[in-house]
Amino acid sequence: xxMKEKIIEQLRYVIDPELGINVVDLGLIYDxxxxxxxxxxxxxxxxxxxxxxxxxVSGVKRALLDIEGIKDVDVQITWNPPWTPERMSKExxxxxxxx
Numbered sequence: 881x882x883m884k885e886k887i888i889e890q891l892r893y894v895i896d897p898e899l900g901i902n903v904v905d906l907g908l909i910y911d912x913x914x915x916x917x918x919x920x921x922x923x924x925x926x927x928x929x930x931x932x933x934x935x936x937v938s939g940v941k942r943a944l945l946d947i948e949g950i951k952d953v954d955v956q957i958t959w960n961p962p963w964t965p966e967r968m969s970k971e972x973x974x975x976x977x978x979x
Contacts, residue, residue, distance in 0.1 A: 888912070896926065905975075
C-alpha cells in the first residue's frame, strides 16, 4: 500500500460531526500530496463558516501524524469548488438513507 492509500485509509477515521460520515466518503478531500514525509491536504467543508472547522482540521492532522513516516501535515481549506452532495460516495449516500 502506497503512502497516499495509507493517508486515505486514515482519513476514513475522521468523521464530520454534523453528518456522522467520514471526510473521504463525504467527498471533502480534494487533493493529497506527499513530499518527504510532509503531507499537504486540500479539502473543503460542507458549509462555509462551519463551527466544527477547527475540530475537523485537527482531526485530519492527528489521524495522519499516526502514520509512520509522516513528519508534518498541512491542511488547506478551500471553498472552490464548493462542496455539493454529488461529491459523496455511494456509501455516504446510503448512510444518509438515499438510494
